[in-house]
Amino acid sequence: MPASNAKAIEKARSLACDAVILDLEDAVAPSEKDSARSRVVGAVQAGGFGYRQVVVRINGLDTPWGAADIAALADVQPDAILAPKVSTADDVRRYDALMAPFPARTHLWIMIETARSIFRIEEIADAASNTRLAAFVMGTNDICKETNARMTNGRAALLPQLSLSVSAARMAGLAIMDGVYNDLQDAAGLEEECCQGLEFGFDGKTLIHPSQIAxxxxxxxxxxxxxxxARLVITEFARPENASVGVLRVDGKMVERLHLQQCERLVAITEILTRNAQEAAMPGRQV
Structure with missing residues (x-):
């Protein structure tokens, strides 16, 4: 959501999404950076986003606004700060150091959107071991811009970058969100790209318009x-007679304990989605 747009921020409080990214970077003109920052601080302080995580994408530290963005947000405590154009582990540590005044609950998310970041993706992910780093967000438009790649259906030019980023995120225990889909009129194309992202292992997809959420x-x-x-697999492995069994036949399929872990994750996600839906349906719960 553009941080310069008060109506968009207000609308974000009622959208059926898991996280709201209030953008101080690309979506805000230089002349509006300071006023947008003040608007975001007020919005985060006011709350009302309910179960939705509130993430603020700040300007980079190589701009006149980045450090001021971080300093202004320290007191209002968003769920996460999203740092743009991170290319090295040292970049992660610089943002992490500036976030020292934030409470432990405020995480650091970073954009993976430079050519250099792809070649250093392992060291960037490893920085999570001693920083607030919690998530990658793919900046596919910027990667295409840097590499002169073309964004086509199927994203053939981006498959290596997407796959490497997911693998690095999983290695370090990070969440990872797929990049945006630019064509607001192409619902079929968005659905296809969402399914591709799911197949790659992404946790979700960043969106540019409420019409894409459903x-x-x-x-x-x-x-x-x-x-x-998934529930059937969990039930079967939980039986006392299967306590030491490594593989079972469930509903005609051979299932190992590694599949049990996947099933447990799927059920946990389902329970979170159910709770969020129930909260969204209850009036007066937007806190």
Whole structure:
């Protein structure tokens, strides 16, 4: 959401999304940076976003506004700060050091959107071991800009970058969000790209318009059949007679304990989504 747009920020409080990114960077003109920062500070302080994580994308530290953005947000404590154009582990540590005044609950998310970041993705992910780093967000438009790649259906030119980033995130225990889909009129294309992101292992997708939310939610939410099978696997492995068994046949499929872990994660996601939906349906719970 552009931080310079008060109506967009207000609308974000009622959207069926898991996180709201209030953008002080690309979506805000230089002449409006200071006023947008003040608006974001007021919005985060006022609250009202309910279960949605509130993330603020700040300006880079190589700009006149980045350090001031971080300093202004320390007192209002968003759920996360999203740092743009991070290219090295040292960049992660610089942002982390400036976030020292923030409470421990405020995480650091970073944009993976430079060519250099792809070649240093392992060291960047490893920086999570001693910093607030908690998530990657793919900046696919900026990667294309830097490499002169073309954003086509199927994203052939970006497949190596996407795959490497997901692998690095999983290695370090980080969440990772896929990049945006630019064509607001192409619902079928958005659905296809969401499904591709799910197949790659992304946790979700960043979006540029509320009209895209329903498609992304459906694509990244477990299906009823997946939930039923996951619960069945958990039940079968929980039986006393299967306590020392490494592999079972469940509903005609061979299932190992590594699949049990995947099923437990799927059920945990389902329970979170259910709680969020219930909260969204309850009036007066926007805190």
């Amino acid at each position: 498609i992304a939610n459906e694509a990244f939410s477990p299906t009823a059949a997946e939930i039923e099978f």
